[in-house]
Amino acid sequence: MVFEHPKVKELLDKTRVLWALHHAESVLSWDSETYMPRKGVADRSLAMAELAALQQKLLLRDDVVKLVDDLSNNNDLNDYEKGVVRVLSRSIRIMKALPPELVMEMAKTTEEARPYWREAKVKNKFEVFEPYLDKIIELSRKAAEYIGYDEHPYDAALDYYEEGLRKRSVEDMFNYIEPRIRRILDKILSNGLYPSTHELEDVKYDVSAMEKVNKEVLQRLGYPFDRGRLDVSAHPFTIGIGLDDVRITTRYEGKDFKRTLYGTIHEFGHALYDLQIDKSFRMTPIARGASLGIHESQSRFWENIIGRSKPFTEAIYPLLSSHLSFISRYSPEDIYMYVNTVKPSLIRVEADEVTYNLHILLRFKLEVRMMEGDYRARDVAEAWNEEMEELLGVRPKTYSEGVLQDIHWSMGSIGYFPTYTIGNLVSAQIYHNIKKDIPNFHDLINELDFEEVRNYLREKIHKWGATYPPEELLKKSFGEPLNPKYFIDYLEEKYLS
């Protein structure tokens, strides 16, 4: 048995209702993004706010807090039990700090904001979203003050999404990778090693044919459709409703098929994580990923390290051509180049592996400012284009392809973006290790035989759930904490050799 300590069992019994509420919230969120009728949003946002406040109340019940406090100093616990106590204790610390009115207001504001963000993006009208972003910035700042921080209010925002992450360490990370990325990028561009565009970007596809491609690719990767679904939403996501119900979404723009295909593979990586968590964690607080950064490492590992590799594009070529008639006009090598164009561009989710983290750096810089002083939504919108030009050398012509492109801020997620860069760095660290541990890694990809890869990820990462905090998990599984060197190694191996 994983959970043996009687006090931990008691704690799990008492907090199972929180799991149930989280389960319900997940279904509600999924529904809001996929099937909810347009006018359902008013009730939905009020319900989500009530449920958020209820969760806070139930988490902060005296008997729960006392049990967690007692267990925090208990040395008899095994690692799983310690994980449960750590995760709950972290939530209690944050939720105790936040006034219930603020929690409800945040839940309500973000539920309301999402459809306005969507409308603003569709209509290219920043002012539709602006008052909500103002409110979200204000609430986030307030939350940081309530939660507290060592050096900078942004520390509180970062730690909320990635346990232990600080503004200073994100700066260190970017200070290491930014100049190296620029050097690599310059070489690629000046030597024309990879194309910057590809004519397949303009080729239209039939949506129902593309649906089949996505489903078949998911099947080949090992996505179990009796434990998940593939739906359509404006902003693709993965949601773990239960350990046997992990759903993903994609979107179909009607042309440039790599967007939906690689979006789907990306979400598969997230889903596989949740699907391979140890089943005995069911209904406990550690039945989730170690952190957002580690979660993103899984999606990026499948999307980029596997999905954009030559053995993979070669291997799925027949599958692509069986559904998409235009594929036959291109060679497998064309497909590889098409999914690996390198070019400083406007849209984060379409950015190549080389420039992607510069998009995160932009958001990081803006978020730091949002969390300090009197920086408002309007300032963010104006700074966006300037920073974009400085970092990537391109300037958006519309809000939709600029400051409005991402859903995150509309969901109140300030401090979330840096976890994407952590994900990229960790995915390369895993690549460094898996090549050593599975010497025929590339051959397996070329055979679309992923069982060993899935098992490797399960043993090293997935099965542990949130037993360990992210840095500890990395040390335990790979012998060292996050090391950005491997990401630069990976880019050099792939793009310069």
Next chain:
Amino acid sequence: MVFEHPKVKELLDKTRVLWALHHAESVLSWDSETYMPRKGVADRSLAMAELAALQQKLLLRDDVVKLVDDLSNNNDLNDYEKGVVRVLSRSIRIMKALPPELVMEMAKTTEEARPYWREAKVKNKFEVFEPYLDKIIELSRKAAEYIGYDEHPYDAALDYYEEGLRKRSVEDMFNYIEPRIRRILDKILSNGLYPSTHELEDVKYDVSAMEKVNKEVLQRLGYPFDRGRLDVSAHPFTIGIGLDDVRITTRYEGKDFKRTLYGTIHEFGHALYDLQIDKSFRMTPIARGASLGIHESQSRFWENIIGRSKPFTEAIYPLLSSHLSFISRYSPEDIYMYVNTVKPSLIRVEADEVTYNLHILLRFKLEVRMMEGDYRARDVAEAWNEEMEELLGVRPKTYSEGVLQDIHWSMGSIGYFPTYTIGNLVSAQIYHNIKKDIPNFHDLINELDFEEVRNYLREKIHKWGATYPPEELLKKSFGEPLNPKYFIDYLEEKYLS
């Protein structure tokens, strides 16, 4: 303002979280029946059980119970406020009586049972569902004992679904209608007034064309797709997730298009009720129908009184033929006869208006026995065929077309079926009144102009929500309580004149 009394406002504030939980449960139920991946059921059933127990706990909080008790004897309340207190007080009485373990067990058992019922039905294997039905019967009997009753344990089951309903009054109802239905049925059959089958029953349709028909018919009836959805489920249903999010489902068997069409119209009737509840009841306990019987009167009114009338079948003929090519081989009169065949048959949901209530009588008889003595699932399965033969003169060859045909028992709903007959009787009572109040009722149907009809139903029934208990609502709106005479009048007018 509808709610003015400060104590009622306080009560509504305190119980808003129950509304939020109900909202969440509704989405979860909808999801379970429509999109949930197969293996998600284990977690879902545990979550539903936790949420049921949590609702009970929050409803029975001392401060809530005390407020409701105080307000129950308060004469200063307006009708809406009285309604709130009545509905909550009823729930408190029932939930106080039921041990939390029983509530959780019922929630868990029924969530688990549903997929097994479905499997049993598909595979025609009663034994797959049998242990669950045994458990559900046992739990229902226990619940009746805890809740208490005047004369018969079935009274408790009936009252749970239809406030004030008793075994004795259901018997009176059937004693009145059964012989009269038989007399009418005999005349129809012996004089061949309506056909007993129609060749359209065997005609296949294209599912996507039929989807368009259903959607267009819903649009004509006035279903607002920005406040609802049409999905597919094994057993069609309507679910009010919020006053602006009322979803319906249908199913496509691939032939005999009246099944899906009239199923859809039926669910529209349910949906319109919830969609026309007074918006100021939002998030309160009276933002729901007065009772299941009154709810069913709305679905049957649209399905039968309007939908199966000659003016309606005539009016939708062009719409049908624009999507279904085979329609052109038939006349509007053919369509009318096809949707009005009369024949003692096996399946309740396909039964005609004349024989339908005999299907309910069968279930009523069996349910009475389930609630008394040591009647088990196996006994129900055996008695089904005997009773079917006696009541309708037909005998099922399989469990699937017999005892396994309905979802209700798998959901723990014993005592629910009689509300269908109440619905039929009330729909005819409304018909009697609407003909007087809107003299050109049939002309409006023939013009597919339903605004006045929707407004009539809104003013007489819908807008009141659960302000009044069912019998009181009928008296208030139509000057008398439920009167089964109008149903017999309706059948005679339609089938014998």
